Amino acid sequence: MATGLRLEDLTYVPFSERPTTAIKTGTWKYVEPVYQNALPPCAGACPAGNDISYALLLLAQGRVMEAARWWRQRNPIPATLGRVCPHPCERPCNREALGGAIAVHMVERFLGDVEGDVVPQPAPRSGKKVAVVGSGPAGLAAAYNLRLAGHQVCVFDDKPAPGGYLRTGIPEYRLPRQVLDREVGLIAHLGVEFRQRVRVGREVGFDELRRVYDAVVVAVGFHKSRSLGIPGEDHPQVYNGVKLLERLLAGERPPLPSRMVVVGGGNTAMDVARSLWRVGVEPVVVYRRTREEMPAIASEVEEALAEGIPFQFLAAPVRVVVEEGRIVGLECQRMELGEPDASGRRRPVPVPGSEFVVPCGGVVTALGEVVDLEGLPGELAKGDARQCTPLEGVFLAGDMLDGAGTVTAAVGSGIRVAAVVHAYLTGQGLPQVAPAVQELWPRPLERQRLVEWGKLNTVYFRAVPRPPIHHLPPELRRGDFAEVVQGWSVAEVLGEARRCLACGTCNECCNCLYFCPDVAIHRADGGFSIDREHCKGCGICVQECPRSALILREVTR
Amino acid sequence: MSVELAPYDPKNLHLPEEDLLRSGHLACPGCGAALGMRLALKALGPKTIVVIPACCWAVINGPYPFHALGVPVLQVAFETAAVSAAGIRAALAVQGRDDVAVLAWAGDGGTFDIGFQALSGAVERNDDIIYVCYDNEAYMNTGIQRSSATPFGAWTTTTPEPNVKPEPKKNIVEILAEHRIPYAATASIAFPEDFVRKLQKARSIKGTKFIHLWISCPAGHKSEERLTVHIARLAVETGVFPLYEVEFGTHYTLNYEPSFLDVQEYLQLQGRFRHLNEEDVNFVRQSIAWEWQRLRAKIAMGAGLPAPPAPPRRLTPATF
Ligand SMILES: Cc1cc2nc3c(=O)[nH]c(=O)nc-3n(C[C@H](O)[C@H](O)[C@H](O)COP(=O)(O)OP(=O)(O)OC[C@H]3O[C@@H](n4cnc5c(N)ncnc54)[C@H](O)[C@@H]3O)c2cc1C
Ligand SMILES: Cc1ncc(C[n+]2csc(CCOP(=O)(O)OP(=O)(O)O)c2C)c(N)n1
Ligand code: SF4
Ligand code: SF4
Ligand SMILES: [Mg+2]
Numbered sequence: 065m066a067t068g069l070r071l072e073d074l075t076y077v078p079f080s081e082r083p084t085t086a087i088k089t090g091t092w093k094y095v096e097p098v099y100q101n102a103l104p105p106c107a108g109a110c111p112a113g114n115d116i117s118y119a120l121l122l123l124a125q126g127r128v129m130e131a132a133r134w135w136r137q138r139n140p141i142p143a144t145l146g147r148v149c150p151h152p153c154e155r156p157c158n159r160e161a162l163g164g165a166i167a168v169h170m171v172e173r174f175l176g177d178v179e180g181d182v183v184p185q186p187a188p189r190s191g192k193k194v195a196v197v198g199s200g201p202a203g204l205a206a207a208y209n210l211r212l213a214g215h216q217v218c219v220f221d222d223k224p225a226p227g228g229y230l231r232t233g234i235p236e237y238r239l240p241r242q243v244l245d246r247e248v249g250l251i252a253h254l255g256v257e258f259r260q261r262v263r264v265g266r267e268v269g270f271d272e273l274r275r276v277y278d279a280v281v282v283a284v285g286f287h288k289s290r291s292l293g294i295p296g297e298d299h300p301q302v303y304n305g306v307k308l309l310e311r312l313l314a315g316e317r318p319p320l321p322s323r324m325v326v327v328g329g330g331n332t333a334m335d336v337a338r339s340l341w342r343v344g345v346e347p348v349v350v351y352r353r354t355r356e357e358m359p360a361i362a363s364e365v366e367e368a369l370a371e372g373i374p375f376q377f378l379a380a381p382v383r384v385v386v387e388e389g390r391i392v393g394l395e396c397q398r399m400e401l402g403e404p405d406a407s408g409r410r411r412p413v414p415v416p417g418s419e420f421v422v423p424c425g426g427v428v429t430a431l432g433e434v435v436d437l438e439g440l441p442g443e444l445a446k447g448d449a450r451q452c453t454p455l456e457g458v459f460l461a462g463d464m465l466d467g468a469g470t471v472t473a474a475v476g477s478g479i480r481v482a483a484v485v486h487a488y489l490t491g492q493g494l495p496q497v498a499p500a501v502q503e504l505w506p507r508p509l510e511r512q513r514l515v516e517w518g519k520l521n522t523v524y525f526r527a528v529p530r531p532p533i534h535h536l537p538p539e540l541r542r543g544d545f546a547e548v549v550q551g552w553s554v555a556e557v558l559g560e561a562r563r564c565l566a567c568g569t570c571n572e573c574c575n576c577l578y579f580c581p582d583v584a585i586h587r588a589d590g591g592f593s594i595d596r597e598h599c600k601g602c603g604i605c606v607q608e609c610p611r612s613a614l615i616l617r618e619v620t621r
Numbered sequence: 622m623s624v625e626l627a628p629y630d631p632k633n634l635h636l637p638e639e640d641l642l643r644s645g646h647l648a649c650p651g652c653g654a655a656l657g658m659r660l661a662l663k664a665l666g667p668k669t670i671v672v673i674p675a676c677c678w679a680v681i682n683g684p685y686p687f688h689a690l691g692v693p694v695l696q697v698a699f700e701t702a703a704v705s706a707a708g709i710r711a712a713l714a715v716q717g718r719d720d721v722a723v724l725a726w727a728g729d730g731g732t733f734d735i736g737f738q739a740l741s742g743a744v745e746r747n748d749d750i751i752y753v754c755y756d757n758e759a760y761m762n763t764g765i766q767r768s769s770a771t772p773f774g775a776w777t778t779t780t781p782e783p784n785v786k787p788e789p790k791k792n793i794v795e796i797l798a799e800h801r802i803p804y805a806a807t808a809s810i811a812f813p814e815d816f817v818r819k820l821q822k823a824r825s826i827k828g829t830k831f832i833h834l835w836i837s838c839p840a841g842h843k844s845e846e847r848l849t850v851h852i853a854r855l856a857v858e859t860g861v862f863p864l865y866e867v868e869f870g871t872h873y874t875l876n877y878e879p880s881f882l883d884v885q886e887y888l889q890l891q892g893r894f895r896h897l898n899e900e901d902v903n904f905v906r907q908s909i910a911w912e913w914q915r916l917r918a919k920i921a922m923g924a925g926l927p928a929p930p931a932p933p934r935r936l937t938p939a940t941f
Contacts, residue, residue, distance in 0.1 A: 080688035084645035087687060092650065125629045523854065524633045558626050571631040578634050578813060579850055581655035583644045598644035602651030602839075603847030610633065616847070 085598070089582065093601025095616045097576075097594060102513035102568035102612060103502060105156035106168055111473040112139050112205075113501020116153060116168055117569045119175065123561035124571070128554065131561075132178035137506055138479045140208035141201060141247045141471075144230060146173025147239050147549065149472045150361040158517050158567050164530030166564050167552075174557040176247070183250050187214035192489045195220060195277040197264045200228020201471045202283035202462025204248070205478025206485070207256045210281075213486045217256045220273070222263035224314075228285055230471065232310040233332065235339050236545040238364075265439020274457065279485045282444055282453075283462035283478065286433035286469075292327065296384025297429075301391045305332045305430030312339050320345050321425025325394045327351075327381055328430030329358040334365060336428050337373050342545055347373055348422055352380040352399050352412040367548060370538050376422060380412065384427055393421040435464045449497040451481045459485055476501050515568035515612045524575070524610040528563050531556050570613040576605035634813055637663040646689035648681040651846025653836030653853060654728075654755045655681060656810045658690070661724065661753060664820035667692055669722045670713075672706040674736060675699035676728035677762040678755070702727040703740040707748035714749075722824050725752040729770035730760040733791055740831075744800040747828040751820065754793065754831070757838035765841045772861075773908070774901050776843075776893045785896060789908060794833050798870040801929070803828040806866035806876075809835050811854035815864060815876055822866075835862045843892025855887040860909045863916055872923040873916070884909060 106116045114135060122131035135142050146169050157165035192215045196203045199221035207217045225231055226248045230239060252258060262268055264284075273280050289304045291297060301321060305328065311318060322345060326337045329351035337347040349368070351358060354377045358365055369375070379396040386392070398418030401410035437444055443453050447460035461481040462474040480498040488494055502511050534550040541548060552560070570591055577585045577592060584599040585592050606614045641662035648655035654677055662669065671694045673679050679696050682689045697705040706725035713721055727736055732754035740752065759777045760766040767777040769791040780786040797805045804826050808816040816834065823830035835856055837849040844852055856862040857879055864877040884905050888894040897905075 080683065080686045082686045082688065083643050084647070084683040084687045084689040085643050087645035087647070087683065089645050089647070124631075126626065555626060562629070566631075573631045573633050575633055578636055579656065581648060581652050581659065581849070582646070583640050583642055583659060595644060600650035601846075602849070603845075604651055604656075604849055607847040608850050 088597045089600050090584075090595070090597040093599060094619055095601045095603065096596065096599060096619050097601070097603060097606050097614045097616055099570060099591065099594075099613060100513070100615050101507065101509045101570070102515045103509060103511050104515050104567035104569070105158060106153040106166070106567075107502060108514050109156050110153040110168075110476075111468065111470065112145065112475040113479060113504070114139055114142075114153070114168075114172065115502075115505050115507070117564065117566055118507060120166070120171065120561045120564040121566050121569060121571055123171065123175075123558055124564065124566075126558065128175075128178060129180065129182070132175045132180075132182045133184065135172065135175045136182050137184060138205075138209060138501065138504060139475055140204055140251050141176070141230075141475065142172045143176025143243045143247055144201075144239060145472055145475065146170065146176050147243065148230070148234055150470060152472075156516075158515075158520060158565050159530075159563060161517070162522075162525055162527040162565075163563065167530055167533065167560055170533060170552050171557055171560055174552055174554070177243070177551065183254060184212055186212050186254055189216070190214040190489065192216065192278045193218070193276070194279045194281065194485060194489070195273045196281045196283065197221075197273070198228060198283040198285060198462065199223070199226035199258060199260070200283060200285045200462055200474060201230060202285070202465075202474035202478040202481075203228065203281070204251060205475040206281045206283060206461050206482045207478075208251050208254065209479050209482030210485060211251070211254045211256050213482065215486070215489065218277075219256060219258050220262045220264050220268060221258070221260050222266075224260055226258050226260065229306075232313060233306060233335065235309070235313055235335050237338070237342070237541065237548050238335075240547050263439070270440055274455070278489055279457045279459065281459045281461055281478075281481055281485060282440070283460070283464065283474070283481075284435065284437075284440070285463045285474075286435055286467070288434050288436035289429070290431045290434065292381060292429055292431065294381055294383055296386050296391075299384055299386055299391055299427075301426035302384060303426065303428045305336045305428050306433060308428055309336055309339060312343065317343060321391070322346060323348070323424045324426040324428055325350050325381075325422050325424045326428045326430060327394075328432075329353065329360060330430060330432060331360045331364060332432075333430035334360045334368050336430050338364075338368055338371060339545075340428070341371055341373055342542060344543075347428075348376060348424065349373060350376045350379045350381060350394065350396060350422060352378065353401065353409065354378060357401075357409045367535075370535075371541060372538065378412065379420075379422070380414065381427075382419065385421055391425055391427065393423045394427050395419055395421050450484055450494050451477070451498045452484070452494065457488065459488075479504065509568075513568070513612075513615070519612040520565065520567065521608060521610045521612075524573070525565060530563070531560065566611050566613075568612055571611070573610060575608045575610060576614060579604050579608045636660070636813055636817055637666070639663065639666065641667060641669075641691035643689050643691065645683070645687075646681050647683055648677070649838075649840050649846075651837075651839045651849045652677075652681070653810050653838060653849045654678055654757065656849070657753075657755045657816075657834050657836050658726065660810065660813050660816050661726070661820055662690065662692065664817040665722050665724060665751075665824060668720055669724055670695065670709055672697055672702055672709065672723065672725045674702040674705075674725075674727050674731045675762070676731050677757070678726060678728070680762060699731055700735045701739055702731055702736050703743035703748070703750065703752055706750040706752065707743045707746070710749050723750045725750055727752070727754055728761070729754060729756040729758060730766075730768045732756075733769045733793055740797075741800065744797060744802050744829045744831070747803070749827055749829070751823045751830045751832070753820075753834055755834045755836050757836055757841055758790070759838075759841050761838050761841040773905065774894060774897050776896065777841075782896050794831070794867065797831045798867045801870035802831055802867075804830040804866065804868060805833075805870070806831070807833045807835070807862065807864055809853050809857050809862065809864060810837075811850050811857060812864060812877065819866060841893070843895075844890055848890055852887065852890050855882065855890070858882045859884045859887045860913055861887055863913070865916065865920075867923075869929050871926050871929065873920040875916070875920055
């Protein structure tokens with residue numbers, strides 16, 4: 065080599081120094097990843113449409129107030145629901161196989177109990193007035209959401225205080241009254257007016273309501289009782305379950321026989337039996353099928369058994385045995401299970417000659433209720449998919465519309481009807497069907513994409529057990545109506561929120577970021593952005609996302 | 622409401638944040654070799670010189686005048702990765718710099734086959750380099766020709782059906798261990814934390830360090846691009862590719878106990894194994910079991926051995 069030659073002079077040494085970022089490899093792709101929140105199974109199964117996964121994510125991050133506020137965006141009674149809901153959300157929870165389903169109801173209960181600034185601001189006044197008939201969960205949810213939408217709302221109810229069956233049916237040992245009162249109070253505080261002891265069709269005419277209000281939501285529930293249809297049923301010591309409960313829960317302590325048979329297998333039967341047991345009566349539950357077919361919430365049956373309440377399964381009443389004017393027993397017939405009926409449960413068929421007497425001094429019937437339209441127009445008997453009636457400006461919600469029979473379904477129904485009524489009042493035209501509650505969430509979400517187990521990349525998840533839920537010991541329950549299920553501490557709730565897999569919602573786990581071979585994913589405000597100029601569309605990010613928060617879609621150029 | 626709780630950490634992986642691989646490189650979509658390099662540079666950081674022989678990565682790095690890495694790269698002849706890296710190390714030593722890592726980054730063809738004598742020489746001299754063989758199990762850059770890293774039964778353009786490769790894969794880590802190399806390890810792009818840790822450990826050790834990195838190659842394995850990490854994980858979870866490290870050539874440590882999923886889970890996702898019949902798959906199953914028996918025996922043997930005595934003499938730069 066010639067002396068004095070410097071490296072800079074070696075122009076023939078190929079030396080690359082321009083970064084490849086100038087090469088737009090993004091043009092190669094025909095599919096591309098996009099972040100897309102999708103519906104988790106929990107929220108898909110929650111009839112009230114709670115945005116469970118997002119609230120859990122906020123909680124996991126320790127953002128308790130935001131989570132509590134988020135949960136109340138549409139749902140006015142989480143503290144109540146967390147206590148009484150049979151939590152269908154937990155059945156399909158993807159956590160089930162990894163330590164047990166998330167105890168969503170415990171989280172909801174906790175968030176519902178959070179005090180402070182938890183209720184959203186109502187929209188500016190619209191100048192429209194809505195009447196809501198019935199202050200059960202459906203009426204409360206309708207009133208809350210209509211008020212939040214800016215309308216003036218007045219609730220009419222025939223009972224002394226708002227709540228429907230939450231107050232007259234569900235006992236305090238499951239739902240303490242101060243919890244219900246607080247949630248009703250939050251709704252009232254928003255400016256919803258409650259007019260109690262006013263039966264529409266009696267104290268106020270239905271047509272008058274329609275004249276005075278721009279829209280009427282009817283949510284009067286099921287309050288006409290069915291009868292047993294057996295001899296001796298009209299004896300004064302044969303009580304109607306919901307009516308007896310209503311009196312007991314109002315604090316009345318009527319003189320009752322010391323041993324009573326409760327007929328039925330639903331929530332009312334359980335609540336009657338457990339309430340009677342608390343006031344010193346010895347109840348016996350008689351049910352025509354077996355424990356498996358009982359429509360009552362399974363945990364309520366367990367609690368009743370834990371309290372030592374005896375059950376007579378496969379027994380149907382045939383006669384109230386009255387001697388010298390006093391009830392001495394309920395004659396029953398043995399049943400056996402036959403072919404499944406319309407409800408899918410096996411039909412009980414009587415065993416001939418199997419009659420026997422359950423000794424008792426009184427009988428309580430808990431056979432289910434139907435709608436009571438006394439004083440109301442017959443057009444209210446049926447609503448359509450939009451929750452509309454044939455009467456202009458009259459809408460339906462709750463049990464009377466769908467007979468779903470749960471508080472959560474009633475809340476969902478109330479939320480949906482509020483959206484329909486709002487569309488009606490603001491002249492947007494009525495939708496074809498009432499929107500699903502998830503469509504009303506304040507965050508974008510692909511509702512059609514359900515993130516079931518198979519859509520998760522579960523290699524990133526480890527099993528973590530669900531913490532125990534503590535119950536008041538049965539020996540401490542007799543004599544009063546103290547709450548049985550104990551709430552979780554904030555630490556327990558946050559731990560549970562961290563167990564949530566955040567199915568369908570990005571929690572910034574960073575897998576997409578780290579596994580991109582093209583370094584085409586970058587952190588952006590509260591999440592990630594994809595550098596479309598360089599992303600080649602391989603889809604590794606979509607595959608490695610544990611929770612299916614991304615999808616691959618065709619590139620449209 | 623405030624609560625004392627460990628800070629919320631949703632991350633599944635904890636890796637260095639800095640990236641020295643740039644977008645716009647020319648790897649195929651879903652390339653495991655590109656991901657491997659990204660992770661390697663996360664681990665080693667900016668004070669690294671990379672030596673790349675002929676292989677896919679020589680193309681991935683970009684055509685003249687482009688360059689995909691935020692560190693210097695020397696592209697060298699196919700068979701010379703180890704010796705070129707050793708030369709750079711010697712030059713650095715003369716300059717008195719020992720803060721720069723020299724990384725030889727070569728394919729399986731350039732390592733198991735054509736570059737093997739150079740590598741063997743470097744290890745025998747214990748040259749102070751980190752050598753990573755990214756193993757896509759064939760000569761991919763030139764169109765999927767078999768190498769001695771190609772596994773039994775794989776289709777390549779030089780082992781077409783029905784004459785798919787009859788020989789099993791060569792065990793390169795074991796051969797290097799027999800050189801008494803200070804550090805040898807296997808790694809996978811599906812286990813990034815393990816790979817990063819191994820590179821950082823390698824950087825802290827003087828002498829030759831060898832890492833055998835298994836990667837998926839959608840084009841050569843005939844697999845879906847999005848499954849690159851997934852298949853790499855299955856290679857580990859089925860026992861096909863154990864994650865372990867060897868110190869002084871004798872002390873074996875297993876880094877990950879796989880779940881030993883059936884190997885079909887792994888094979889069926891790759892078109893290169895499509896033609897395998899039940900007998901072939903059974904042979905693969907038996908081979909996995911046998912290799913694991915051997916590996917565990919070696920782990921047990923090493924556990925009973927003390928570290929080998931350190932030789933009292935070594936070359937220093939001053940004696941060059
Ligand atoms: C004893 C019992 C226990 C239950 N336990 C549970 C449980 O644990 N979990 C669960 O999810 N569900 C439970 N349910 C079912 C649940 O309570 C109901 O499905 C739910 O309350 C229905 O809500 P709603 O708003 O449609 O009607 P309701 O709650 O029935 O409220 C309707 C209200 O309208 C009033 N009303 C009726 N007619 C008029 C009128 N003409 N004018 C003015 N007001 C009127 C009624 O008095 C009542 O206050 C239980 C039910 C009972 C009876
Ligand atoms: C001496 C020599 N022989 C052949 C080639 C052609 N060639 C370039 S890359 C390559 C294959 C490399 O295979 P491998 O090392 O496995 O790397 P991969 O391409 O698979 O990444 C070959 C044969 C060459 N560049 N030099
Ligand atoms: S309302 Fe019921 S179903 Fe919905 S989140 Fe609460 S517990 Fe679950
Ligand atoms: S893990 Fe979380 S997001 Fe997934 S279904 Fe369960 S509660 Fe919902
Ligand atoms: Mg190769």
